[in-house]
Amino acid sequence: MNKYILSIKLILVLCLSIQAQTSDIQIKVITEAENEPLLGATVYFEALEKGAVTNYEGIAAFADIPDGKHIVTISFLGFESLESTIQVPSNTALLFKLKEGGNELDEVVLQSTRSTRTVKKIPTRIEFIGAEELGEKAIMNPTNISMVLRESTGIQMQQTSLSSGSTNIRIQGLDGRYTQLLRDGFPLYGGFSSGLSILQIPPLDLKQFEIIKGSSSTLYGGGAIAGLVNMVSKTPDEEPALDIMLTQTQALG
Template sequence: MQKIFLLLGACTIITAAQAQHTFSTIIKEAGSNAPVTSATILLKSKQVATVSDSNGYAVLKNIPGGKQTIVISRVGYETKQVHFNFPLSDTSPIVILLKVLEDDLEEVVIQSTRTSRTIKNTPTRVETIDGEELDEKNNMRPANVSMLLHESTGMQVQQTSATSGNASIRVQGLDGRYTQLLKDGYPNFGNFASGLSVLEIPPLDLKQVEVIKGPASTLYGGGAIAGVVNFISKLPQEKFEGDMIFNQSHIGQTNLGAYFSQKKNKLGYTILGSLNFQKAYDVDKDEFSEIPKSNNFTIAPVLFYYPNASTSIKLGNSFTRGTNTGGDMVVIKSGANANHVYFEENKTTRNTSTLELDKKWGTAMSLKLKQSLAIFDRHITIPNYNFSGTSTNSFTDLSLSANRQKHFIIGGINIVFDKFKQENSSSLNAQSFTAGVYLQDTWDVTDAIKIESGVRIDNVQYKNINYNKNQTFVLPRASVLFRDQQQNKFEGRCRIRL
């Protein structure tokens, strides 16, 4: 009789262990306590799942007895695991809170407006090219930045010479001379450099490209009437960064490039090297080059010094040398003869030195000094004619910015000196000296309305062998941003130009 009781007790224990249980829950969002619909509630041991309804309620059935793990997941929320020992003593619905996933994508902070704001909060119309798009365009054309700007609306990269490959950037239909090209805020491209500047900027070290479409004369002067294209370089980080590229094209182009950077304690560095070769290429077989024969070399080291957390000093130098030869394919390959004579050869040497000091006082105020000296030497040769000269450009900018609750104010002085000296002649020698002051205020009227206004006064003295002139220019500008904060259905910008 005792054995029978023992057998019945064992059967009772086994039956209880194999009993199937249920789990009821209400899924809510942490913080707001709003119900989370369509959340998946999964029994990890048996891969049995259910989904929460519009009230966040769900019931999971057929759960074996004992310790079980239940996984709750939903797109946009952190996945959560909970552990229970079944059967539960309390069968009422258990409230489980899910945390909202924070957006992993960093907001793009623009530098060209000098306000350190995101694009959404900037009245000025600014577009950026960064991340994957930069990598894609770099792989397509590693030699220069012309490919980066091809697909931007309202902007056209126009080839101005079939022989030299010169390119001009037109913004909103205006001529290329009204578009200011910047590298890290330094306007060292233009004048005698003409459209060759676009072909001499390698993209490997770029963090992002910022395009201001419309006048930006307050901060950058009369050369930015159509807009500004600012190429922003990467900064060194604590982790070593290295990037190398090798490209070989079927049209005879070979590209070698390398970029390295690192920050350690108070010192940091970046170094960019680029070597590009291109054979002359005749696309339509008319014995005239559509792509010139070229070779180009660039080396650009930059040294960073951080004496303390609020101060940084940057010293850099960029050296570029290149040759572009286009025209008759026979002349390019084997020289001129009686039937084939036309060619154009451009030999250029550019050296740019930059110094930048940045001092911050918390988030309330900052002082920035920028100084650059650029020397550009160019030789142009066509049949029976040679032209050569050297352009020297000095750029100095001292600015002070202040953040005052709803106002971000920046003001400064700017001095630019340009001098061109022609070799073997003085007929085209010229120089200009521009001294300017500027003031800009970005006013957050409300969360939905932001106004950016400013004025610049430039005094320009320029002279050559024929005349000497002095003029003063007043360049005002205003831009307004209105955005519907609640519905995000409307966003508009208005610019006033004078």
């Protein structure tokens, strides 16, 4: 009977000793320059094949790490990786600082299907309304670009709302929803809401108009069945400039 009790005691002692050989640890990662915690830094024990990611406080928690010396690798995008040997359990806080400058991404080359070309090399006929003509029309009505376009051949300005003054651009007799409006090459409001974008853009902000009449849907999408109007903005100068324009209207009655 005493032998059985002794055996049980030995087993309990062995279990307790085995359990005592592992520890729970926390590793904190901060920046070297500002001592700010790093969120998302990777902490990895290669020999144990264990890893964790730091939280918003810069802490990575590990459970059941065997006592002894271990090599830990800490890495984060934009910072130099750090490899260090730690002792588990540790009498001091496991704090590591990463230096900026490492793990930069390789160069990325972006390519686009559109490119800048001269008017002579573009297969589609483009009409221009330059800055001089825009300036003349702006003197007459500086708040609405419809006056600029209504005198171009093949373009009709159709007012769709008396209350808001909303206007659609009709090219070659087709409905205004088939006209694609661009601002510096980027689509504006289209379809039934195209008149809203016209009223929101004063001629004083524009350098020129580029007009393509006919089907251009292969280059600019399905909304350019009738054609498209590209409004090119003025390029800001380094020195500030101020333009003041005074207008007056009157009516009888």
